[in-house]
Amino acid sequence: MGTPEQHGSAEQRAEDEHADEQRTDESVRVESPSAFAGEDDGMDRLWTPHRMVYIQGEGKPEDPDDGEQCPFCAGPATSDEDALIVHRGSLAFVILNLFPYNSGHLMVCPYRHVADYTDLTEDEVVEVAELTRTAMRVVREVSRPDGFNLGMNQGEAGGAGIAAHLHQHVVPRWIGDANFLPIVGRTKALPILLADTRAQYAAAWPGGAGEGESA
Numbered sequence: 685m686g687t688p689e690q691h692g693s694a695e696q697r698a699e700d701e702h703a704d705e706q707r708t709d710e711s712v713r714v715e716s717p718s719a720f721a722g723e724d725d726g727m728d729r730l731w732t733p734h735r736m737v738y739i740q741g742e743g744k745p746e747d748p749d750d751g752e753q754c755p756f757c758a759g760p761a762t763s764d765e766d767a768l769i770v771h772r773g774s775l776a777f778v779i780l781n782l783f784p785y786n787s788g789h790l791m792v793c794p795y796r797h798v799a800d801y802t803d804l805t806e807d808e809v810v811e812v813a814e815l816t817r818t819a820m821r822v823v824r825e826v827s828r829p830d831g832f833n834l835g836m837n838q839g840e841a842g843g844a845g846i847a848a849h850l851h852q853h854v855v856p857r858w859i860g861d862a863n864f865l866p867i868v869g870r871t872k873a874l875p876i877l878l879a880d881t882r883a884q885y886a887a888a889w890p891g892g893a894g895e896g897e898s899a
């Protein structure tokens with residue numbers, strides 16, 4: 685694609701390069717590899733310090749055994765909107781991740797404050813599995829991803845952000861989503877995006893507000 689006009693003049697290219705410089709702000713900084721010691725591998729580094737808030741533990745329970753500090757225990761006690769809950773089952777619920785790896789990142793959690801997959805009852809295992817499958821169907825219908833990552837991180841060594849309360853991640857993936865734009869895209873206007881996403885998924889959930897008789 686591209687006619688000769690669209691390739692632009694030297695001035696236009698200079699402006700474009702200037703726009704690239706201006707894209708940097710306090711939440712996302714692109715650092716030139718030439719500013720660092722070592723071999724220049726030709727790759728830009730994206731620094732996303734907002735992620736550090738999570739890594740440093742904001743919202744994580746100080747005492748992992750104290751259910752009162754646990755966001756997965758506290759969530760179901762508040763409204764769906766405040767807790768970003770998409771669906772409440774009988775033994776487990778589906779909630780949007782406040783710190784998404786990707787847009788539409790859902791988690792399926794048992795209501796019980798249990799850490800380990802082997803601690804779940806048979807009924808909880810079945811419901812977590814069924815909610816995971818329904819979550820995939822709902823996300824497919826609403827967000828049209830190309831694929832998913834599913835799974836549980838067990839224990840802090842396994843990468844669990846909140847290790848004390850088991851949660852199954854359902855992360856929609858799009859071809860090319862690991863590159864620049866999605867990483868930048870989740871730095872701003874996140875609360876509005878999450879509220880919209882929650883409402884869309886809740887409405888698309890079988891038996892949810894989007895089905896049956898309208899209220």
Ligand SMILES: [Zn+2]
Binds near residue numbers: 756757798848849
């Ligand atoms: Zn909990």
